[in-house]
Amino acid sequence: MTEQALDQKAEPPIHTVTSSDGTMIAYDRVGQGPPVVIVSGGLNQRVMFETLVDLLTDKFTVINYDRRDRGDSARIDPEKYSLELEIDDLAAVIAESSELPYVIANCTGSIIALFAAARGVPMAKLVIYEPPYGESEEGRPDTTPEYLARLKALLAAERYDDAVLLFLKEAVGHSDDFVRRFRSHPAWPMFNGLARTIPYDHEILGDGPVPTDIMNKVSVPTLVMQGGLSPQWQRNACAVVADCIPDGQLVTIEGASHVMPLAEVADPIIQYFTT
Numbered sequence: 001m002t003e004q005a006l007d008q009k010a011e012p013p014i015h016t017v018t019s020s021d022g023t024m025i026a027y028d029r030v031g032q033g034p035p036v037v038i039v040s041g042g043l044n045q046r047v048m049f050e051t052l053v054d055l056l057t058d059k060f061t062v063i064n065y066d067r068r069d070r071g072d073s074a075r076i077d078p079e080k081y082s083l084e085l086e087i088d089d090l091a092a093v094i095a096e097s098s099e100l101p102y103v104i105a106n107c108t109g110s111i112i113a114l115f116a117a118a119r120g121v122p123m124a125k126l127v128i129y130e131p132p133y134g135e136s137e138e139g140r141p142d143t144t145p146e147y148l149a150r151l152k153a154l155l156a157a158e159r160y161d162d163a164v165l166l167f168l169k170e171a172v173g174h175s176d177d178f179v180r181r182f183r184s185h186p187a188w189p190m191f192n193g194l195a196r197t198i199p200y201d202h203e204i205l206g207d208g209p210v211p212t213d214i215m216n217k218v219s220v221p222t223l224v225m226q227g228g229l230s231p232q233w234q235r236n237a238c239a240v241v242a243d244c245i246p247d248g249q250l251v252t253i254e255g256a257s258h259v260m261p262l263a264e265v266a267d268p269i270i271q272y273f274t275t
Contacts (some may be wrong), residue, residue, distance in 0.1 A: 016070055017096055017264070020088040021080075026072035027065035027093055031057030034124070035097040036273070038064045039090060040109025041260070042132075042172075042201040043164065043194045048187065052104075057223035057268035063101070065093050068161070071195055074242045078196070083204050087116045102273045106260045107132055108201040114241075118217035126222040127269050129260045130234060131241060132172075133210045138233035140208060141173040151198060167198050172258065173231065192224035210237055215244030222248045223272045225265060226258035234258065 012028045019025055028046060036056060038049050046064045053062045066073040068089055069081075090112055094101055103123045105113035109175045110128035117123055134140030147170050154163040168174045168182065182188070226238040235252075242250035253264055 003244045015096070017092045019085065019092045021085055021088070023068050023076060023085070024074040025065055025068065025089050025093060027063055027096075028053075029061060029063050029096075031059075031061045033058075033060045034273075035099060035101035036060040036062050037061065037090070037093055037097070037101050037103045037136075037217045039103065039105035040067055040070075041105075041107035041129075043116060043200070044106065044109070047071065048190075049262065051262040055263065056270070059104070059270060063093060063097065064274065065089075067112075067197075069200070070158045070194060074092075078199065081203065082198050083112065083115060086112045086200075086204065087119060087121065090116050091121045093243065094121060094123070100201055102126070104269060105129070105259070108204045109202050114218055114222075115214060117220045117222070120124050123220045126220045126243075127220075127225065127265075127272060128222065129225045129265065130227065130230060130238060130258055131224075132205055132234070132258075133237040133241065134208055134233040135236070136208060138236060139231060140233040140237075141171055143171050143202060143205075143208075147171065148199075155196060155199070160192040163195045163198060164191050167195075171198075171202070208228070210240045210244065212240070212244045213242055214257045215248075216246070218245045219247070223268070223270070224248060226250065226252055227258060227261075228252045228254040229257040246274070 012030045014026050015029055016024050016026050045196040046066045049064055053064055056062050069076045100122055102125050103113050105126045106129045110131035113126055117126055136142040151166055168179050224238050226235050239250055242248040
């Protein structure tokens with residue numbers, strides 16, 4: 001997730017590209033300079049990253065896309081969803097660049113980007129914010145079969161508000177106070193509209209522990225960002241990811257949690273991409 005005021009302003013023109021299975025992927029292209037591709041995370045779509053986009057466009061051409069079944073990208077058959085197709089989507093968006101792009105990814109979008117890099121999808125550098133790996137023994141919320149059954153039942157009944165609440169509390173581990181404040185966010189209806197995508201992010205995550213064999217194959221220079229206020233299990237996982245990537249670095253954004261602080265990450269991202 002991200003912090004985003006969602007101010008009203010003129011929308012850039014929408015571009016599209018067709019992925020490997022024929023799914024149409026929508027994206028914006030704004031700014032000037034080397035290309036940067038943004039990959040969103042759970043309950044995200046591209047409009048939620050406008051703050052970060054605005055801070056990057058003086059130095060970069062930012063390609064900000066909606067993952068499949070989100071925003072302006074095409075709807076899909078949930079039964080045919082896979083991480084491999086998400087990787088193909090990112091590869092198709094990257095292929096729209098005239099030169100090797102930088103990539104920024106958030107939460108489960110980080111997992112897509114890491115697997116893509118391990119598969120050899122071309123990138124100049126990669127910045128990821130808190131891929132949601134972790135060990136349940138260290139306190140990570142355990143997405144049990146019982147939880148997944150309740151989630152699917154709520155989605156089948158179109159109880160999207162309840163499904164999002166269940167996800168935030170039991171899968172992400174947010175406190176009741178955080179969820180109450182989050183529910184008053186102007187974008188709450190948008191989160192509800194993305195509730196159907198929650199099972200996709202669970203599929204991306206898998207069992208939870210860091211797949212070290214995949215991380216070892218990431219040859220792209222990678223900056224792993226973590227929030228200083230994130231739980232210890234989350235920070236432990238970020239450290240493992242950074243350690244496993246041959247050219248990986250770890251940086252802590254003080255005062256931040258798992259919600260990606262868009263304004264605060266802009267300067268470290270710019271510095272990493274320009275040095």
